[in-house]
Amino acid sequence: MISRWVSLLAVRAAARGALRLLRLAAGAALIIVAAPVSVVAAASVTAAWLRGWPPGRLYRAALCCLPMIAVWLAATAITASSWRAVAEAPYLAWLAMWHRGAAGSYASAAAVIAPAAIPLGLLAGGLAWSYRIRSMETGSGGLSPGSAVTFDLRQWRHQVRSARARISAPGSVPLTTPNGAVVAGAVIRAVNHQPGRIASIPYQRMRSHQVVIGTTGTGKTTLLLRLWAGFMATALRRHAAGQGRPPLLVVLDCKGGADARRIADRARRVLREAGARSTAIWPDEASLSLWALPPRQLTTTLLDLIEHGTGAAAYYADVMEAVVALAVEAPCGPPASSAEFLARLDPGWLNLAYAADGHDGDLTLVRSAARQFGDIALRFRTLFRRLGPGLDGPGGFGDADAWYCILEGTAEISVAEGQARALVDLLASYAAGHSGGGRQAREILLAVDEFSAVSRRLPIWQLYERARSLGLAVQVTSQSWQGLAADEDERYRIAASADGGIWLLRTPHPEPVTGLAGSRKLVDTTRRLLGVPVWGHQGTSRIRQAPVADPALIRSLDVGQVAYIYRGGVTFVQVKRLVGSPAALPGAVSPAAPMTGLPAADQLARGPLNGRSADGQSRKAPRRPLPDAGEFLDEAFGPEAGP
């Protein structure tokens, strides 16, 4: 009985082996018979593996071959004048290929079968590559249990290599696409997004709120400069075509220091290349006028800039508000500078200003608060000294295409808080069109970097809400999730309302953001391992939820790589660095430039005004003998020939 059972097992094993051999032989025969298709398929799969292409790219390549097939079949139909010949054409080409190959005419054989073999090979390659990826994703492929992980890591490396090669080719990654989308760089990998060669976002998303998170040295500035330049170029083009308003980019760099000034210089150069005529750097080279605010808003802003106590101190806050309102809303008009405002904080001045009939109430107020005037003036004098001349004008946001505002949030937090508050109020007022002057409306992008450091007096969610109501797009940048806002609710509120997407660079704690990208359904397959590399035929499959944006991948991103999360999908991008030309020296005042006392637009674009002539020109007067440039010219052009 036992021997019969053993022999039965042996027969079954032999039959299984024979069946497997038969299958292998049939597969090998098919590959040989369809050799041209097999060669193209193998080549395409190899190329896709090496370059990290998705299968769709091979399908598209096959689709692109359709005109070739059409021409080939049409030519066959015309020469043979028969539909039957058209139907037989692939078979006849296959026969001819073998005959010519046997005759040693390999080039001719390849040419005769190419119209049929190339698209079919690409299609077969696409299917095979798709099968391979799917089997690895589900865990049902590979020789060892760790094959799927190794495959994914290797594909990531291949995709990164391809993306880097793509951005290094001259002209391959433009700043914007012909339809106005802003190009960030080359696509490394896309999940739940349409895969493409270059990563571009429609202009409309630049007009929505965005969030950028990435630690120092991960390429955040490079990404931001690219986005700003893209916004500027597209907006200018749309404006030129009559499709939109002129752009205004306002950057609040809340860190300050020398680093901020270097970035400001880079921003100015890339923005100029993008078409911006002028980039003002506040407060180093340009100033804004707080006094351009409407009187009521000016009163509120001035009061907000002063620290108030609580409890009994509320009495003094009320007195201060009354006095400031009297000084700002005097019948002769609001003050035009801090000096004028301070001069008004005087009972004598206010008594004279409100001496006319109908101001009895105001005069009573002046008299009752007379004892506080000295203290109030002292506080504002101290405030203006700390704020510096940057907010004392002249100038307004309308005077330049871009403003780079440097707030010393690291060195002088309280000053930066006040400045941030004032700048946001000024911008809001400008956007609302109430800042006077009847300026043309602009498409405004407000980019705030590490705003949470200076947002004590203006919570960032309030900035978001105000911006939304005014039609401003806000781009919030932070070094970490925690840096977005003070508390978790606020952070989620900011991230969740980023309609324009979230840019995530390498960061140690990406989970809260990747969680916003959601999850996707993946098939998880288990197999029975009989011994490497032999797998059993038994296993189970189940559907599991996997994060769309893999936090581990985010943590391992290299410099210049970013994950763009939008609508439940993520695109990993290799950012193309923008290089601006060296700064040009300033030119003269353009007749069209606004004469607000602010340096002319082109002057602002090209450098500080220190030591320059009145028209903003930095050229040295050649009163002294000209330095000898002969050696340099000899090097560049050779020596001057004799007469």
Add this chain to the structure above:
Amino acid sequence: MYGVQLDQLAAVLGVSEPRARAAAARWRARQHAESARLGPGAAWIWLTRAGLASCGLPYAPAPPALSRLAHIRAVIAVRLALESAAGYRAAGAYWRSERRLRARLGGRVGLREHLPDGEVHWPDDAPVPWAGECWAIEAELTRKTVSRTAAIMLEMLNRTGDYGCPAADVQVPSRPPRHARVLYLCSPAARPTVARARRALGGAAARIEIRPLPPGAAMEPAAGAGP
């Protein structure tokens, strides 16, 4: 620049000519550039409206004018020669092209206003003795009259305002001149005239530099145009 020949494009990009051709083909495929064989030598490439917009350049798109091909090539050769000089790179000097100057004028080029072929701006903090200067660049291929050349030289030397400035600022005696010096790059044919014009200027002649055009500035002679 208005356009560039393929060999000069290769020099600009620092790649071989086939790679430059491939890059140009890609730009053409994206409709960012156009190319054509406008004259003898390599094909010319110029930016289309979309290409100019992508680069953020506010210029009117147009192919290089046939009558100016030789001049455009010479100016590009001058720019390349300057930019390849170590002193230029180290100083971070900046070339402002005639096209940019013309764009600043916004179609208000006066009949009497002469535009240089380019300007070189040397930043204030450049490590060269002439830091902060602005040079006007003139490429001379053909000889003009001495008086005409001297008049152009004087105009450039006396100019105080930027191109596009109000007419009242173009020449203001109390202000420093815009161009600290004017650099003439001359073909052998044009050099004697330029030299004579410089001598005619007297004291201001010290601010005029004359040098030969760099190699490669001349266009390839047309086929059959030999002696």
